Amino acid sequence: MAAAEAIARRTLRDSRTRTLSFALLFLFGAAAQGATYRSAYPTLEDRLRLARSFGSNEAVRLLYGVPHDLLTVGGWMSWRLGAIPIFAGLWGVLAAVRALRAEEESGRMELVLANPVARGTVFRAALAGIAAGALIVWLGLFVGILAGRASAGGSAYLALAIMSPVPVFVGVGALACQLAPTRRMATTIGSGALVAALVLRMVADTSSAGWLRWLTPLGWAEELRPFTGAQPLVLLLPAAASVLLLVASAWLARRRDIGDGLLSARESAPPRLHLLSSPTALALRTLTGGVIAWLIGIAATAVLMGVVSNSVASGLSESVQRQLEKLGAAATSASGYLGFAFLFFVLALSLFACFQLGAMREEEADQRLETLLALPVRRARWFAERLLLIAGLAGTLALAAGVFAWAGAVSQGVDLSFGRMVEAGANCLPLTVLFLGLGALALALAPRAGPAIAYAIVGVAFLWETIGGVANAPRWTLDLSPFHHVGLVPAEPFQATGALVMVAIGAVAALAATWAFDRRDLVAG
């Protein structure tokens, strides 16, 4: 029992950063939705107009699902938070893979199992740790919804509905951990299942095949119908599915060697000698797989936005326009919508930069960098080239966003200039460069905390922009967020001054970071 408790605590502790980030993200996201609704649609008349315009718009259902009631805060939130179950599912996959497969891949699991403790106990204790984490995320969501002034019982149930895919995807993740011998492969299998569940829900919500919703955990979350005629019996579905998946995982776990998966990874390969000529070339080689995943994600989202842009713009009511204007967009056309929607890519690429800074830190932490810098490799050059590589990869992703959004829009007959959409993609870059430079400086000055600081800078700036815009904050405070200085291309002209200032600050920060990194000790672990 003591062993199980220790393992459960360890599991909770290991994932504390991710758990707290998701909890806070959900909290602020939910709170912002409540505030948005109240300020943008204060009267019943506004809300009826909203229901008529958005409610029948199939394109928006792709991400948010089917709205059942847009006349109350609760109804609005249960619809607008329809994208959060996707992230909750992702949290479930990541938590399971971290607790089960990462422990085995690192060899720590062998250390644990060498003690007088059964495999089944370890498995259940890890699940208990994940469950405690899920409770924290649920709590964040609950408080966020409550802050939007919904009823306590309703808020609790909505938070529960949004979190209902979590146990299922923990089960999916646990099953993936039995199949895959590496963390990376287990994450890929789990996320693949999540994407399949999402696609199924999208089809169900936008076509006549609504029954498909009963086949996906994300659909069950919708069918729980919080605030709009709750169906709590539906909870039996995720409960049964997760029990089934977890029992199957435990059964498989007892029948395989520790450290191995049922699908074994290719351990040998003929040598492939491309991209081995320099540390930067090797970085490009090892990052390629991850970057392709980012590219697919961004291209798919961009196509979706392009497709949606037409119907969003044509079905847009006056009040929706007013809301979007408050957020800084004049969304009277497809290009207006895209100009606003591309802020999402600005955020995504900034996070991409942070993620890559994290990979740099990892190389330093596990001392691969020492092996590298013991060769005749200039330290400043390694650092600067890596930053340029990240900027280049971000540029590729940015252009892909523009091109694929253009393709999606044109496929729906929207009249949109290709050049303007390429410009819209490129417009995501200045802010990415700014955050990359500042993050690099954090990495150079505070190696261990660097990546977390980089994420925090992006997160605070973004929240400042989104919450401040809705809360009618004074203009000068909004100006503090660099997001406020991004021109909403293609709706607005490219803001050359703002872009230049951002690139200049980013470049100066990157230079300072290179200088500082060249002069500090490498920090392992």
Added chain:
Amino acid sequence: MPSAILTDGLTKRYGETLALDHLDLDVRPGEVYGYLGPNGAGKTTTIRLLLGLHTPTAGRAELFGIDAWRDPVAAHRHVAYVAGEPYLWPSLTSAETLEFLARVRGGTDVAYRDALVDRFQLDTSKKVRALSKGNRQKVQLIAAFAARPDLLILDEPTSGLDPLMEVAFRDTVHEAKDRGQSVFLSSHILSEVEALCDRVGILREGKLVEQGTLAELRHLSAQTVEVTFDGAAPPPPELPGVRAMKAGDNTLRFEVSGPVAPLITALADQPVVALQSREPSLEEIFLHHYGTANGHGGS
């Protein structure tokens, strides 16, 4: 020709901890230098300073006359390094790793590398993530020796190797020495240092407490004399520089610093059956400095 390694008052402080305290080293070209010390004595810190990965708090380190911190790239052209914890790129195979390290370093002897791959029996088609610690260490060793550098800096390079591979390692170090390369071998495997090194430095809590050839170190240390008597051992004679202890009913063991003659004289009228004298092993010298044996303190 300048020294392969020359440090002058090299000091490193991490916050409150003094990790290295005024280290003066001079490793000559062609010399195999053993760097001994228990965990946490400052061996890896020394190596990080020698490689210019960490900046000295005071003093300086030079490799072949080039400042290790100011001009690491020029210094590293003379050096190959094997890390104690072999962190490599998990998605690359051994062959790809060797190729990468060779290309970045430049000037690898490919024929010798192939010979080393055979000698260390490395399966180069395996991905690094599937390799054991010993096999990852082999990858690093092969890459380092195949570069034919003027100086090899090895940080506990054999901690994961099996005895057969240990032999292969020793052969390879001998070959490097025969070619006039210098080796800086940080280790706590005493038999290995004893077998390979021309000179030894012993590090304790960041300070170099002893340095010299093995013969010199032995001279400084006590030698052991075991005396067996006919019947019960008499009470040991009280002599300066001689420490005695019982080693059996009829046997006394003496640790003698300095000349043995006074002890022989004192035992002259005793019924001595057998007398055995031997030089201290490196292990005994080492333990002498760390004071773990028999509870007596170090110097």
